[in-house]
Amino acid sequence: MTARITTIAINAMGGHGGGVLADWIAETAEAEGYFAQITSVPGFAQRSGATIYYVEIYPRAGAPAAPVFALMAVPGHTDIVIASELAEGGRSVLRGLVTPDRTTLITSSHREYTTEEKLSRFDGRRDSTVVFDNCVAAAKRFVAFDMREISAQAGCPLSAVLFGTLAGAAVLPFARDAFERTIRHGGIAVAANLRGFATGYDRAVAGTQSLPDVEVRTTVPEAPIGTDLAAEVRRRFPAQLHDLLDLAVARLIEYQGAGYARRYLDRLQPIVATDTAGRGYALSLEVARLLALRMAHEDVIRVADIKTRRRRFASVASENRLVADGTWDVTEFLAPRPEEAFDLLPASIGKRLAASPLAHRMFGKLLHGGFTIRTSRLRGFLLLYVIARLRGLRPYSLGQQIESRLIDEWLDLLRGMSADYALALSTAQLLTLVRGYGSTLERGRQSYHAIVAALSLLIGHADAAERVDALREAALADEDGKALDRAIDALSQSLPARAA
Amino acid sequence: MAERSFTKEIDKLRLGSGEEFNGEGILAVTKALLESGVSYVGGYQGAPISHLLDVLSDARDILADTGIEFVASSSEAAAAAMLGVSATYPLRGAVAWKSTVGTNVASDALANLASTGVTGGALIILGEDYGEGSSIMQERTHAFAMKSQVWLLDPRPNLPSIVKAVKTGFELSEASRTPVMLTLRIRACHLYGRFTCGDNVRPAMTMREAMEETRDFGAEGYTGPPHTLRHEQEKIHSRFPAALDFIRREKLNEIFDGPDDDLGIIVQGGMYNNLIRALTQLDLCDVFGASRIPIYVLNVTYPLCNDEVEDFCRGKRSVLVVEEGQPEFIEEAVRAILHKSALATTVMGKGELPRAGEYSVEVIRNALAVFAAGKRPNASRDVIRVDAAVGTTPAGAAGLAQNIAPRSPSLCTGCPERPVFTAMKMLRQELGHFHVSGDIGCNGFVLLPPFGLGQGTFGYGLSAASASALPGVPGKRSISVMGDGGFWHNGLSSGVVNAIYNKSDNVILVVDNDYSAATGGQDIPSTRATNIARSTKHDIGDAVRGVGVNWVREVTSYDIEEVKGALRDALTTEETGLKVVIATSECMLNRQRREKQVVKKKLSAGQRVVRQKFGVDAETCTGDRSCMRLSGCPSLGLRDNPDPLKREPVVHVEESCVGCGHCGEVAHAAVLCPSFYRLDIVTNECPSERWRARLRRSVIGFLQRRIEPIEANAS
Structure with a gap:
């Protein structure tokens, strides 16, 4: 009876070192008295995201000759599958390479999103938990953790962590020492590779199966526990809203001041008054959230404020693993349009300038090409710091006037929809269209107003809420607003009688 | 290099x-x-x-x-x-x-x-x-x-x-x-x-x-x-x-005999290993290739030796031809040989095996399971059982297929072609639709998301030729994208000279990244590096001017405004005749390979090194991802929004960023958003530099403290 050929498929993304890993495995096997073969389609990982490297090994002892090795992994006949990213691990399951009778699946559980997932205007990310659960169910043995994080900490490529995990999983008949010898023999970045290897090894021995830690990183002002406003929230609003309102109030205090935060609560209250616990305050929660975001929208003053805050400097340092007292510079890329400048001015002046083509041209010339500002240097910091302090003028500004009108009209609209709770909720969500900067914001506003104008066609229809949702999705479907135009046209075609 | x-x-x-x-x-x-x-x-x-x-x-x-x-x-x-x-x-x-x-x-x-x-x-x-x-x-x-x-x-x-x-x-x-x-x-x-x-x-x-x-x-x-x-x-x-x-x-073809000699398999040499593995999985062969069914291996697939084929087939009930690719030249030839020699052996091939597609082990195995149905010693053991399980949902989990997105090819992180295509996409938004003709090479990705520009590729260096029937008029001209590799391969003659001779009024955009990048970064005539064995540094601009192009603009690929400006001029100018825009910046893979060594040396020598990396402020990012739709850089990732009031994921610049500057350029050129920032991280800085940085930090810290404690108690 002859031994079985051990089959190992490596599904790696570009930059993760899949080729190096395959070489390491083959070298270790050969050193331990095995025949080894590798096949691959290299160069492809770099440009197309992922490729499979395939290794087969067979013991020399007692073999009359080298066996006939296959050139590619076979579904249902793969002993070890190594993936450098979770979706690639999942893809291996989908291809049938991972089967419960024999496959050990080792994968990093971090995600690197595909172009398709990234381009979506909604949250196009696929569900990692589903992929993870499928991996658990499909594999005989499953080891997974965030190896990208480990490799960043160790300063080694991901392949070294995978190699350590493979060794620790003890599915190949070689001792830890044999694997480590291969790394040493390579002679490149040995210390870092061994660090990553060791962590991988330990996690595999412990049988780790985990998704990446969800980052607990707050970039928002903390809730104002124990203040007057916090007390007011508790007095005026049901308990289901308290957490959210604390966050909202804190943000608006930082944005403009306590009076502005109180105005927020006043604006919200009529909506909450018509809502009930039986409905879980779904509408109130959504309106509270969107109202806070729009009232604290990112105008020039807000952006300057955020860019110069302590928490911002801290998050730049922590995200990029910078040494606290190291030397580094932060350069901002700011490109305001004339509109943003006019928004800052007192409403009467701003309005006149906004209507003047000459002012547009002049400001356009002035602001053309954008600015690069080094916030880490005094000059750049002071510039933004001073702009942030202009917030005292904000209540009188054109921008604030425009926003205020939008918000009040939105709230009026919602109050008029007490007969159709679902429609009110869908209409509330239309405000999510108004976001971003520059032309994105402009398009969002146009879409919002176009849908609001079409609402009169829908009110009273049983499926009005779904239709509003469909219009909102159409608004996000393309960049030139054509999908929304078509959807609204179709709507007025199909519902003319009611409109009349 | x-x-x-x-x-x-x-x-x-x-x-x-x-x-x-x-x-x-x-x-x-x-x-x-x-x-x-x-x-x-x-x-x-x-x-x-x-x-x-x-x-x-x-x-x-x-x-x-x-x-x-x-x-x-x-x-x-x-x-x-x-x-x-x-x-x-x-x-x-x-x-x-x-x-x-x-x-x-x-x-x-x-x-x-x-x-x-x-x-x-x-x-x-x-x-x-x-x-x-x-x-x-x-x-x-x-x-x-x-x-x-x-x-x-x-x-x-x-x-x-x-x-x-x-x-x-x-x-x-x-x-x-x-x-x-x-x-x-x-x-x-x-x-x-x-x-x-x-x-x-x-x-x-x-x-x-x-x-x-x-x-x-x-x-x-x-x-x-x-x-x-x-x-x-x-x-x-x-x-x-x-x-x-x-x-x-010389016995270039090989025959491996086996006991079940009423059957036979004729196989292209290159398919032999997959065939053996398929036979092994059906218990018809051992791992060393000793098959129960005789195998005739064609190490020479053209021409066939008729007598060898006849000899192999003689006395066999049936032979299976394992021939990858279509049409099935070998199978037809075998049929003709057997027909001429009046042998009654049945020939199987395409039909049992799929007509198109790669012959993987499982594909061959499925055909063999039918072909050798009576020969399998353990036919009762269901070897192919796993195939039935493939693609179905394991117990306790569901929806895998819907949660695995396809991964399409994309330009590398930092690729200098990305800003060129970003500029073209922005120009389409500005000027309306214009015809884009694609070519072979990395530049072919202009067709893929997020750019989606172009009508297809019709041969290496042939983009301009494939658009040559389109008459150009000011404001409605076609742009033919061509890599520097394709340009020297034949684009100069079949693209540029062809256009000049035919008085074309269209635009050719040569994406010059210094190497034949898609094939592994080999030197080409316009490579700027010195190659002691070859003559390099031949200028593409000189070449096109030399064959009679009067309108030539040379721009830096990473400068979106400059690229956009040159292409806008080319598309709209009243001047007739072929316009050539050459967008130049070195392939980032090659550049990284070179610079990594330099940086390594500097670091070990204790010299000052500045590393650039980009980042995104999660707090100002509104998650609309316009940046991704204009760039598609692989190092732009997504993270959960750290703001509990927001739902959309925010953009995050991954560790793989090479600091090419494209995202900053896009933010400026498209007037996008203020969220991108560039980090310049200094290693081995001189003492005075460190001292000044600390001083700045303490002044800034003082100003920040002046604001933040006051506001925390504002109410």
């Missing part, structure tokens, strides 16, 4: 008789060439044979020692034509390229060479890029072998067989006075294995000696009537039988 350096591998090329070589298939081929006494080698790069050319260009010393001439051909046609010296002289020559695309380009020269015939052995090494992961259209080299009547070797995919095929290929070529093609599938080229070496052999005649001898072929070599008519007779009546004699005599 190619993507990979082969300094370690070059030592392996010096191994002598009895020593063991370990490495990639394509490098084993290179070693086999040296052991075959080859006089000259050439070719055009392209996966999967790029490494053959890369290693040879790194192996200058060895080539000089053995007196071998190495030419980095400017196209496959140039490479094939180079074999012409073997027509007259007893020189062994080998060339390599990617098939079938390269064979298409080479087929003019190939047809002439095949007609004239050769004196010295002429070997054409073809990297077959067929099947999963292929980057080209799916066609067969077999058709070229048949139409030009050159012989096609398809050896079993293990290093000893491949090396043997190279050596016997030269002998076959000389014995039959015909060029020989050796085809290697992509996984065979990149197959790591071992073989026992022979000594390197000096060529029997060097190129210099041939120059001194100077023979004339004379009228014999003229490929025109009446000589071509005579060549045809010679091909059929003399070279063809000579080839068959050699193939039979």
